[in-house]
Amino acid sequence: MDYPNDQDPGAPVRSGIPEHGRIPKYYAVKAHIARLVEELGEGGLLPTERDLSEKYEVARETVRQALRELLLEGKLRRQGRGTVVAGPKLEQPLSLASYTEGVRRQGRTPGRTLVSLDRFPCPEPLAAEAGLRRGEPVWHMERVLLADDERVGLESTYVAAGRVPDLDRDFDPDSSFYAYLNDRLGVAFGDADERIETVLATPREALLIGTPPALPMLLIHRISRDTEGLPLERVRTLYRGDRFSFTAHLGG
Amino acid sequence: MDYPNDQDPGAPVRSGIPEHGRIPKYYAVKAHIARLVEELGEGGLLPTERDLSEKYEVARETVRQALRELLLEGKLRRQGRGTVVAGPKLEQPLSLASYTEGVRRQGRTPGRTLVSLDRFPCPEPLAAEAGLRRGEPVWHMERVLLADDERVGLESTYVAAGRVPDLDRDFDPDSSFYAYLNDRLGVAFGDADERIETVLATPREALLIGTPPALPMLLIHRISRDTEGLPLERVRTLYRGDRFSFTAHLGG
Secondary structure (H helix, E strand, C coil), X not given: CCCCCCCCCCCCHHHHCCCCCCCCHHHHHHHHHHHHHHHHCCCCECCCHHHXXXXXXXXXXXXXXXXXXXXXXXXXXXXXXXXEECCCCEEEECCCCCHHHHHHHCCCCEEEEEEEXXXXXXXXXXXXXXXXXXXXXXXXXXXXXXXCCEEEEEEEEEEECCCCCCHHHHCCCCCCHHHHXXXXXXXXXXXXXXXXXXXXXXXXXXXXXXXXXXXXXXXXXXXXXXXXXXXXXXXXXXXXXXXXXXXXXXEC | CCCCCCCCCCCCHHHHCCCCCCCCHHHHHHHHHHHHHHHHCCCCECCCHHHHHHHCCCCHHHHHHHHHHHHHCCCEEEECXXXXXXXXXXXXXXXXXXXXXXXXXXXXXEEEEEEEEEEEECCHHHHHHHCCCCCCEEEEEEEEEEECCEEEEEEEEEEECCCXXXXXXXXXXXXXXXXXXXXXXXXXXXXXXXXEEEEECCHHHHHHHCCCCCCEEEEEEEEEEECXXXXXXXXXXXXXXXXXXXEEEEEC
């Protein structure tokens, strides 16, 4: 039997340490710091790189690699010039409900900042994917997503201009697009297909969201239809992999 | 209007290049190689690092960083001593159906290799999460998941021994656990809660799955119940982020 009694079933088996073979030195340091992170608790200030390298008797670069992974995983975050223990990842339901609703349900305040709003003839790849006509006018609205004023994601919404002709004039980009469709235009969501994958942030995305480049992100592709089954929108939403997880209830 | 006509709606806006500011050199090279990848098509052999660094007139290390990201993202894969264009990511449905069914539906052959099978008294964290009694005997079965003989994931299943007392004797670990429950024991899945996040592979996981360490993975936590609503299993499944995406149909 090789199972420590306090093992969290969501944690890697054997804390990720191989049965045989060499443990990379940075990983041993990472495991030490991970325990320190648990002791400190959310918001706790981590010792400096220099102090950690003295404490564990390893090179600064070794500590840096361990910290880099813990930052990428969202267990730590930078605050000013220091590094503090991060809170748990947000749990966003995979559902027809909007980003807004999901974030509110977790007691956070959702926000959005407009990056760009363009109108152009629907290109072939978008037409094929979203069930639109090639050449028909479409909007592309790009917004940074916020939770409690923290930038957490980036969303591209493609929607036929015929659906929302006055998007540029009577929609407040810092509000819920779903609420706008529903309350102002009487359009209700019927169903959607989603696909979720992990990708690395591009330099532009990292700049807009304010993350280190190459941070693993969760990317959700969505194609949704209204209650009549007619195409509604094609959305590409990128969420910080260190801040978000997604939940689903299946069957039942 | 700032939208190239052939833009794929699933691709990053402006190919990920910032409107203002400097493009990192490695990223410009990455964008060039990404176009080359599209031209070559699946299975196509990429020129060597040396050839690429001469072609784009950059240092070998710059090419290496670009290739590293394309490998992490699953656009390229190593084959022998060369690097070839990878196929598209597998699309696994988020559903009560098993890994086996999902992989078969994509025309691939599922497989599993047993890493370990242990029996121990249920620890507190597992009892709390999975609705089991602390101290009751539970199995922990750990298996590497395969698709067409390629290692693609690592699964930890925790299940009460009372449910499957003879798991160690009459279950073939290279078969579907769900089929075993259903066909042999008459236990059917009722519903499940899942949570999906992105994590980095630990050294042990990287070794077992055969990936580079710190490859971004998709981690799915599952707690499932039978048709009576009684706890069935707690599963932790790690999928290669460069090989898998997950799909869901919502509402409708």
